[in-house]
Amino acid sequence: MGLTPNLDRGGTGRTAPVLLVLAAGAGYGSIFAANKIVGEAGFPPIPYVFWQTFIGAAFLLIVSVATSRRPRLDRFSLAHYAASASFGQVIPFLVLAFVAVKLPSGVITLTTTLIPAFTYLYALTLRIESFRALSLAGIALGLMGVLMIVLPEGGLSRTGSAAWVLVALLFPISAATNNMVVAKLRPPEATSASLAAGVLTTASLVLFVLMLIVNGFTPFWDRGWEVIGGVLWATAIQVVGYFALYEVIRRAGPVFFSQMAYLIVIAGLFWALVLFDERLGAWVWGAVAVMVAGLVLSNFGARGAARRAAAGQS
Secondary structure: OOOOOOOOOOOOOOHHHHHHHHHHHHHHHHHHHHHHHHHHOOOOHHHHHHHHHHHHHHHHHHHHHHOOOOOOOOHHHHHHHHHHHHHHHHHHHHHHHHHOOOOOHHHHHHHHHHHHHHHHHHHHHOOOOOOOHHHHHHHHHHHHHHHHHHOOOOOOHHHOOHHHHHHHOHHHHHHHHHHHHHHHOOOOOOOHHHHHHHHHHHHHHHHHHHHHHHOOOOOOOOOOHHHHHHHHHHHHHHHHHHHHHHHHHHHHOHHHHOOHHHHHHHHHHHHHHHHHOOOOOHHHHHHHHHHHHHHHHHHHHHHHHHHHHHHHHO
16 A cells, blocks of 8 residues: 555565465454443543553564564664654554544544555655556545535435544545555565564654653553453554564565455444444445445556556566
8 A cells, every 4th residue: 555665576476475464454454443442431531442452562662573674773774763663653543543433443443544645645745656547536435425425315424423424534634645665665674574664663652752741651450351351452453563564665666565455344333233233224335335446446546556656666
């Protein structure tokens, strides 16, 4: 869901990228359900995101030290950690945690389809990508899907939750910003595990301060199995997801990585139905179809551009 970085892709094998995309997509699809379970159990959003980030950072730091590839501490790397922690971790996951009890988790899942669209808009504005009619058509369909959820009586307007959909849009906007950071500002010669460790460590430091200011020190292990299970499950998702973000883009490029959005939507809607018996209205299901169609068009546009670029280099 990003732009192609100027990096060695580390070989042409696709087995590892496929497995990482499957694991990360299924995981991120289920995090919406985990957020809802923890939120309904009454655990505050900031401590929830802090603990999953802190435990994930600790795990990745141990892996990095064990493999002798510790996170770099030069200025460029520290700036990358700060930017990616802000846009890829702190902002989007706090947004998801806050809206988890305000919206059906299936509706929140749909915002994932807008990440490729916002990424392309950024790239077009910065003149990093060229004009693509299919991609712009995909963006238009994605925004149409949002309007189908927010505006009509068959959507969410009757529940008073429509405004929270607009808040939830901060998630794809922030994630798209992070795609730009990862694709264009990745520190050279750094491993995916060390980069993920650096980002999650930075994010946990920021979240720790926010937690102390807003909630005070808030442990999770004494809050019941719903909270404990939710924190640990979200931690596993963070570790796999952030490692996959760096590793799949390095190995196979952002167009391939963007396919994860399909898996997130499918997994998110599946868990919303199984765990919460969320049966979305006709307008929302119509929005699902429109937004997925927009995602397909965006990916076709990106694939076509990638093929033309490859043909021009050969």
